[in-house]
Amino acid sequence: MTTNATSGENRHLPNRLGIKGWIWGGNYTIERYLYTLHRITGLGLLLYITLHLVMNGFRLGGAESWTDLMSFFSGPGFKFGEYLVMAAFIIHALNGGRLILQHLGYTLGKPKPPVYPYVDSLRRRRPILWIMLFIIAALAIYVLVEFVT
């Protein structure tokens, strides 16, 4: 961008919230924090995939090294980690589905003349969010039960 839109920061005290602003920016409601959760789960999954691909390399070592690796990863700590990955996937996938729909303007409704007290389209469509969160919770509990039994 060619504008000197940031010029003010050279003249005055910059007051940007920084990365802290991604996590907590003030007293906002749920979408602001789902955004944070989406980011954390996404980064977590990316980290897991990297580890996963490195682990796959053990297959080249043949049956023995693979079985050794699998028994190394069978402890309860790793089981819990595995569950976290599943949960992160469930959250990221369902919230991602909602984001795709809403980024394309679906389920948001049309612009409305603002009449006080103002309600924005996300809040008008809050029930969609509750349904999504309910499905996430149900799936996460189901997977947990599967894991424990």
Next chain:
Amino acid sequence: MRETKLKILQYITGIALFFFVGTHLIISHLGSEEVTEWTSVADRAANSGWLVFYIILLLFGLYHGIHGLRTIILEALPRLSVKSLDFTLVIIGLAIFGYALYIPVSAF
């Protein structure tokens, strides 16, 4: 409109991954213990259907993950040049793809 096209790909891979990763996770984490045993792993490795499945999973997963990471990096370090960031990420992506592809293909 470059960014828009990249984002459309992000959406498409996202939807596809929903099904691919879903299947992958159901099979390997919710199924019986045997799936991670060597014979079972070797069995799937010898099957061309599974090979295609894994390659698509890898390709889509890498694109989706790296594009997401790119967005986060662009926001965290806004002064970074978009071109050099893209170049670096493409190189990293190709390297991971090559490494990860070598495993199932060599076992096939």
Next chain:
Amino acid sequence: MQDLTFRVQRYLPGKDSKPYMQEFTVPMRQGLTVLDGLIYIKENLDNTLSFRSSCRMGICGSCGMLINNFPMLACHTPVEELNTDTITVKSLPNFPIIRDLVADLDPLFEKHRSIDPYIVMAETGDLNKLTAQFLQSGEELQSYLQFAYCVKCGLCMAACPTVSTDEFFLGPQPLCQGYRYCTDRRDTGAKQRFEKADSGHGVWLCHLAGACSEACPKGVDPALAIQLLKRAMVFDSLRLRKKPEPATPAQPIAESKPKIEVPEFTVKQ
């Protein structure tokens, strides 16, 4: 009525290395707004306190501040609504501080300007040479009217998590105004705005956190406008976007006889 404690952010460039908080006690009265409280402090307790305001009725967008951790217009916020006796007032985050509570809104205006926030008319000709008004249906008006209520106060920019790290991100207000003009049927400049919103720091860094719409004091709903802009851009790049017909100017009113006969003497003489 109980007294209120105002915790106000102070910062004098050149003297203070970083902002600090100062406490004042302000007597409560019915209908007191946060801006009234600040004016009371300036008039009675400390006349060095700096803040910006003009209309005192939520019209000019000058008095945006971070009040109890939420961006709000000080004049538009009755203390009673805050449900507390302690009121923390800080300068609007994500904007440089000029002094005390005065934020530098230049970055907002620069970005707003950069998205061509006016009606571009390539096909219909020069706006200044038109001979008649454009015809527009009620529905067409509704498609942008809500977004046209923006007062450029910058509260949405203070709320947006992307703006909090990315100084180049266009941000909710400019993107919303970009869409407001793209969807106006008199306008033919959608393409040029799409190109601008398509940069690495453009519309795709909005992740629908919705904080902008929550903060907006005028009910503009910038998050909705931005999603509709994304939709238009995706459809456009897939060549699925229906090109809206340019608006047609109304026919000049034909010479006609006055409906009521005018008595001679009022025209002649």
